[in-house]
Amino acid sequence: MRTSFFSVLGFFASFGLTLAVSAQQSSTSIPPTPPTGAPWSYYGHTGPSNWGRLDPAYSACAKGKLQSPIDIRNPKLNKALPPIEFHYVSGPVNLVNTGHTIRVNVTPGGYIVVGGARYELIEFHFHHPAEDLVNGKLSDMVIDLVHKNAAGELAIIAVRLNEGQDNGALAALWPSLPKTAGATTSIDATFNPLGLLPSDRSYWSYVGSITVPPCTEGVHWLSMQNPADISQDQLQTFGRLYPDNAHPLQATHGRKIEASQ
Template sequence: MRRMGLAMLGLSLGLFGSAPFVAQAQQAATGAPWSYEGKQGPLNWGRLDPAYRACSTGKEQSPIDIRGAHLNKSLQPIEFHYMSSSMALVNTGHWIQVTPAPGSYIVANGTRYDLVQFHFHHPGEEAVKGKLPDMTLDLVHKSADGKIAVVAVRLNEGNANAVLAALWQHMPKTAGATDKMTESMSPAGLLPTDRGYWTYEGSLTAPPCTEGVRWFIFEQEVELSRDQLRSYAALFKVTSRMIQPTRGRKIEANE
């Protein structure tokens, strides 16, 4: 299977510039096939293609276990400027990826990052004190100078999620399939009410595992129903990378 997920990521990022990260993403789109299980699974990613070398040699890889975070009172709340729009969905063969119309962005510690796409991992990737969520939503952003910021939302079983219900109606069932949600929706509906977060420097969690990615993980979880969780799990049994060593990296909390 071709690297459809990062192909879509490369195309989305390409809308906002031609930074080195974009070139890496597009290169990986035609690289070696990879998977979340078996011989092409995470333990072997770094050996599948030279472009994936960071997956095995990188020193600041993601995801990590969030513990021992230090309070940094100088960290500002993230400003979310998400607009309602139609949504393009694609089954990349690894996850469901959603691309909104251009215009949504965040401001994090003085830097603007445009929202380029969001996708889901099952089970969740970012652990908190050793506990993994049922799923994770990763909202991928890019600044004008090519820096990447990912806002991670931890999803756990509970009440039904209205925004996910609307998205799931358009969820493509087979690898390579696409659909479009023409009704207008804002990704803000997927965020928790409490926007306190942890932050650290990490990487993409799939090949090419590019480092230099700024992560923001919400402290508060968001709920989805058992049926919503099962609907996604029926398509993707495992779409998550195992926890990576922190190697002394600083994990900070904004409150």
């Protein structure tokens, strides 16, 4: 099966993607574990190889054909892919240690427009190491910026991080990383997620899934072609909290992967 979001603009509407979120969280974030779902982890009997057996709601983790992450290999240039329009806002942020990652809940009001569709930025979070491969190569980390439209459909912008220079945007967050599961911290100073993005915002596009249970499919992934830097110290700081919180590679099943200019 070959699937392209931009060639089938009605895909999300026909798919009817739904999110298992609580009433409190539905407007702000994807919870690390759905309220009625079984506990899961990245290790052992509750790890990724068993997610699909932990709860019937997680069946897509084992049986889905549009799962993420994938190896982004030989993407096809599509000159018709529109640029992503970023309209992020500055403001305070809240950091949450979910027990699976660090999630940053942003000041409401930021959004992107892609293919004529508007998606509100609701949160971003981190995986160490990165999840998608690029021509078989894995980056040190990835930032996933999660956006949702009025129908609850997701567009996730992935920014890969490779060891290099100190990352100024992360430097504003790292001193406030909550150290224990369930802990939260706040940064009252203004933070703009735009600073997380590389200057060249060309991207790869494919249809996939969220990378944690329930592994819901129909997610529009927009992966920045150019990675950003992160220093060794910054990598080690996050790695002490989450040494391995990445979903293993999934089969592409013939999905179309397109590249913008």
